[in-house]
Amino acid sequence: MDLRQAWISLRDAERDGDEAAIARAAGVLSELPDDVAERRMLAEILGYAAGALIKLGPGHLDAAVALADRAVRLDPDAKLAMSLPIALALRSAATTRLADLDRSIAVGGRLSADEAMLAVATTAMRAARGGSLDELDAAIDVGRRTVAGLRRGAPARQVRAVSLGDALFARYLRTGDTAAFTEAVRVVREATSARDRDIRAYAMLRLGEFYLAGPTSLPGFMLLFQARQAERLSRPVRMLRVRALHLLGQVQRQRGDHRRAVAAFAEAAGLTDAEPVQRAVNARLWGDTAAEAGDHHEALAGYRAALDLLPWITSWRADRTDREHTLSAFVGLARDAAAVALQIGDPQAALVLLEQGRGLLLEQLMSPRARLDELERVAPRLAARLDTTIAAMNEPATVGEDLTGRARLVRDLDEVSAAIRGLDGFTRWGLPPLFADLEGVARDGPxxxxxxxxxxxDALILTASGMTALRLTELTLADATAQAERLPDADNDVLREILAWLWRTTVGPVLGHSALRPLLDAPTPPRLWWVPTGRLALLPLHAAGDALDLVVPSIAPTVTALLHSRTRPAPAAEARMAVVVVDQVPGLPTLTGARRDARMLADRATRLDGLTVSGPEGYGVVHYACHAATDLGSPSESHLVLGPELRLSVTDLTRWHLRHAELAFLAACGTIRTSGALADEAVHIAGGFLTAGYGQVIATLWSVNDQLAHRVATHFYAGDPLDAARALHHAVTAIRRHPTYGEHPTAWAAYVHLGR
Known part of the structure; x- marks a missing residue:
């Protein structure tokens, strides 16, 4: 098919509304060579085809970007060059991929003045993700001049007025500038009288959204009328429909009409051609609103729908930083779902929901790799393809990257996973866990x-005899949040108060429960794994009250992560050991204790002065003694300081795949610290070592004294480092019994064992 035939096919398909035919015609155009005689015409038609694909919805945005990108390369001045920044901006909204938004702004900024309003709209979107306020103000100035230069009532002015309103409202959200809010309402209201239905629908929608989130609102009945008008007008416009239903649901919920609000949110969540993020937001509101009304079964349906969408919105198509940003918008979703399941008396469902909705970033890396050795024995070619695909997908995204390659990798992973699930013994590969997959986790201890x-x-107590649910009546989310906020600056007095609170509300009732009593009567303390959720994961749960006298504690980010760590091959009795010591870095205090660690381990460990990109392969135990830095704003950038210019970040660690690693001892400060928003995702340095392949990690919750850290390491290595939980318990017990340090919980409560 030549260029003209492909063009005719595309126009006919558009006229007939045949979406499959539109996609086929666009596919034919994508395969035409660049060196056709009508190069300029090809650019225009590719831009047109990209616009046609954009209208088909989020599932076609990758192809739209590819066509529009090619059109701009063929002819940067093509009339339809706008398709590229529009497609990039829409794909950013669908995937939360920041690189797309940045590129949309960059490309849009090179377009003609007539289309400068695109830069205004995309800069407003960028402002919501921490973009420059100066750039936003400059975009607002451009918008004002553009709107002022157009005739009042003209469709072109009305479209641009809404974009200007978006930018002004973004300024209000960033700065609290009420004058910007007032101006945003004024300019958008002008477009609500537009003759064009689509313009009027979007203007009505934005005005309702402004009032809902702004400093002033309309009377309830007027806001409801606004929301109903937006919902009615948006029905033929698939990209607006989900947002209009969201607005209507919010207004109905605000008015106390929970039944109609639930119906609106549920309809929005069910729109399969809408962006997965927006669908998940509405599904969660469906659950929240039903729970408020006391309809727990309906709430559970909404929460399940939201959790089912999480894998789509944390897809590998987005960069890791973008996935973290997306997940931070769903803080507490799995915990709320589990609470509803417990409310209706289904603790098994509660556990499964927690595993389905927490630790998603960990699971993306740990699940495929957990049984890789076993897979290599059964199907070596599939195993090699899986390993290669995951390695390629975990490379960072770059501005300007063509995501068709990344989308192809996603399809490859789906195909490989499906093939693996066809093997005997691998039918649940890559799928959410069932309760039957989880209940055996307590074989080595509760x-x-x-x-x-x-x-x-609640506490879900799993033992070899089964699972018991215990309502924790003294523990509240508000108190856990408050105690976690006290921890970073806590001295010994404050820390004692936090530990006493943890014992009274959580640890004491759990360890006193009848399900654990027979185990605690054993002559030696048994192993016990805590799986704390939310901000409780930021607190020294393991060290509360008498807990260290009763059990040998470990922490696991999720039950699934603990199971994955146990599927790894057993370490060799004489595992090779390495030590990485960086005691001097310009601008940071000298770590004399780290230097002493190096001398202590000199006879049993290889000194590594640098690390390769793939990590210290071949060593079962690695001891790191160095500085660490926690980035609470971007936890994946938290890192170990391995030299003046060398940082080992969480992101770096996710690219490691160490096949025979067993223990990483992190003699550094705050290696299990992260932001409250990502506490359920274990996005911290210690979590990075788990994804790298280590079965056990020794980490710290806060800054520790350098000389004291050396004492802990000395006691630890007096035991068996491969039995790391007991070795750490021995070391911490020694510090607790020390005449000086024993009275100072800041000295010993920071140390945590993670893993099997």
């Missing part, structure tokens, strides 16, 4: 999952 939700808090 596992206690502590769910902290706004409506209730």
């Amino acid at each position: 596992v206690v999952v502590v769910n902290v939700a706004a409506s209730r808090c």
Whole structure:
């Protein structure tokens, strides 16, 4: 098919509304060579085809970007060059991929003045993700001049007025500038009288959204009328429909009409051609609103719908930083779902929901790799393809990257996973866990999952005999949040108060429960794994009250992560050991204790002065003694300081795949610290070592004294480092019994064992 035939096919398909034919015609155009005689015409038609694909919805945005990108390369001045920045901006909204938004602004900024309003709209979107306020103000100035230069009532002015309103409202949200809010309402209201239905629908929608989130609102009945008008006008416009239903649901919920609000949110969540993020937001509101009304079964349906969408919105198509940003918008979703399941008396469902909705970034890396050795024995070619695909997908995204390659990798992973699930013994590969997959986790000792939700808090106690749910009536989400906020600056007095609170509300009731009593009567303290949720994961749960006298504690980010760590091959009795010591870095205090660690381990460990990109392969135990830095704003950038210019970040660690690693001892400060928003995702340095392949990690919750850290390491290595939980318990017990340090919990409560 030549260029003219492809063009005719595309126009005919558009006229007939045949979406499959539009996609086929666009596919034919994508395969035409660049060196056709009508190069300029090809650029225009590719831009047109990209616009046609944009209208088909989020599932076609990758192809739209590819066509529009090619059109701009063929002819940067093509009339339809606008398709590229529009497609990039829409794909950013669908995937939360920041690189797309940045590129949309860059490309849009090179377009003609007539189309400068695109830069205004995309800069407003960028402002919501921490973009420059100066750039936003400059975009607002451009918008004002553009709107002022157009005739009042003209469709071109009305479209641009809404974009200007978006930018002004973004300024209000960033700065609290009420004058910007007032101007945003004024300019957008002008477009609500537009003759064009689509313009009027979007203007009505934005005006309702402004009033809902702004400093002033309309009377309730007027806001409801606004929302209903937006919903009615948006029905033929698929990209607006989900937002209009969201607005209507919010207004109905605000008015106390929970039944109609639930219906609106549920309809929005069910729009399969809408962006997965927006669908998930509405599904969560469906659950929240039903829970408020006391309809727990309906709430559970909404929460399940939201959790089912999480894998789509944390897809590998987005960069890791973008996935973290997306997940931070769903803080507490799994915990709220579990609380509702417990409310209706289904603790098994509660556990499964917690595993489905927490630790998603960990699971993306740990699940495929957990049984890789076994897979290599059964299907070596599939194993090699899987390993190669994951390695390529975990490379960072770059501005300007063509995501068709990344989308192809996603399809490859789906195909490989489907093939693996066809093998005997691998039918659940890559799928959410069932309760039957989880209940055997307590074979080596009890596992206690502590769910902290706004409506209730509970402990799910798993033992070899089964699972028991314990309502924790003294524990609340508000108190857990408050105690976690006290921790970073806590002195010994404050830390004692936090530990006493943890014992009274959580640890004491759990360890006193009848399900654990027979185990605690054993002559030696048994192993016990805590799986704290939410901000409780930021607190020294393991060290509260008498806990260290009763059990040998470990922490696991999720039950699934603990199971994955146990599927790794057993370490060799004489595992090779390495030590990485960086005691001097310009601008940071000298670590004399780290230097002493190096001397202590000199006879049993290889000194590594640098690390390769793939990590210290071949060593079962690695001891790191160095500085660490926690980035609470971007936790994946938290890192170990391995030299003046060398940082080992969480992101770096996710690219490691160490096949025979067993223990990483992190003699550094705050290696298990992260932001409260990502506490359920274990996005911290210690979590990075788990994804790198280590079965066990020794980490710290806060800054520790350098000389004291050396004492802990000395006691630890007096035991068996491969039995790391007991070795650490021995070391911490020695510090607790020290005549000086024993009275100072800041000296010993920071140390945590993670893993099997």
